[in-house]
Amino acid sequence: MDPNEAAQRSARVAAVFDRVADTYDAVGVPWFTPIAERLVTELSPAPGERALDIGTGRGAALWALADAVGATGHVTGLDLAPAMVAATRREAAERGLATVTLLVADAADPALPAASFDVAVASLVLFFLPDPPAALRGWHGLLVPGGRLGVSTFGSRDAAWEQLDDVFTPFLPPQLLDARTSGTRGPFASDAGVEELVAAAGFAEVRTASFEQTVTFVDAEQWRLWSWSHGQRTHWEAVPGERRDEVLAAAAERLEAARDRTGTFTLTQQVRLTVGVRPVVSPRGT
């Protein structure tokens, strides 16, 4: 991808996250936080360590990292969306966290000192980047030898969720069709594909932990509010205003397939946690 196109793509992604900054992960539907917390747990951050949260958003991984590294450690969170950073910075102040720094920066080239972090995470970020292999090589250089990286990405969704998301398909321009997971092709389509990406950036001991994350809605209106509150907002924005009621009605009908005995709707998504270590003696000699 040429640099202009890459910059435009990243700016478009950041603009969407700016628009959702006030509601992201805050509409009473646990989703991003449980995923990020499992990713952090997978890396076992220790008191006193220096952690980096790449694409921090509203801090789903940042708070867990801050808890783990404690008062003697430090966490840097970066994100390209200024409104996300501003909101998360306010929350860090409200939480009284003196050990957290928040930066507006591009994950592709964050301009941070080399070998300055013990642990780095990027939860649900890598697939948004124009050049994931290059970004991973950069993150490798930010870690000390022996430092750990963890990235979370999406695997498959259950059939009910796929059918639900399909209500948007007729409205989506081709470049948006793949926005959520980079699709069923390419490196994000399998555990092995993401592991290869991470290993190719120089990481060793690369492994995957996968789990099912469920999300539960009390009704279609709650799903509507939630889907406007994160990256799927772009899908709603692609639907002309006068047709959104029609899309919601179709979604409500499809949600019925996921109704459980308690009357709520539960959908399931496979989440992949891929972790690796910067070797103490790098095979590249760096």
Ligand SMILES: C[S@@+](CC[C@H](N)C(=O)[O-])C[C@H]1O[C@@H](n2cnc3c(N)ncnc32)[C@H](O)[C@@H]1O
């Ligand atoms: C799905 S959200 C995940 C946020 C957070 N990690 C979480 O788990 O809730 C993706 C985040 O990545 C950020 N992002 C996307 N492209 C980025 C880039 N090139 N540089 C830095 N942040 C980026 C977005 O602004 C957004 O906050």
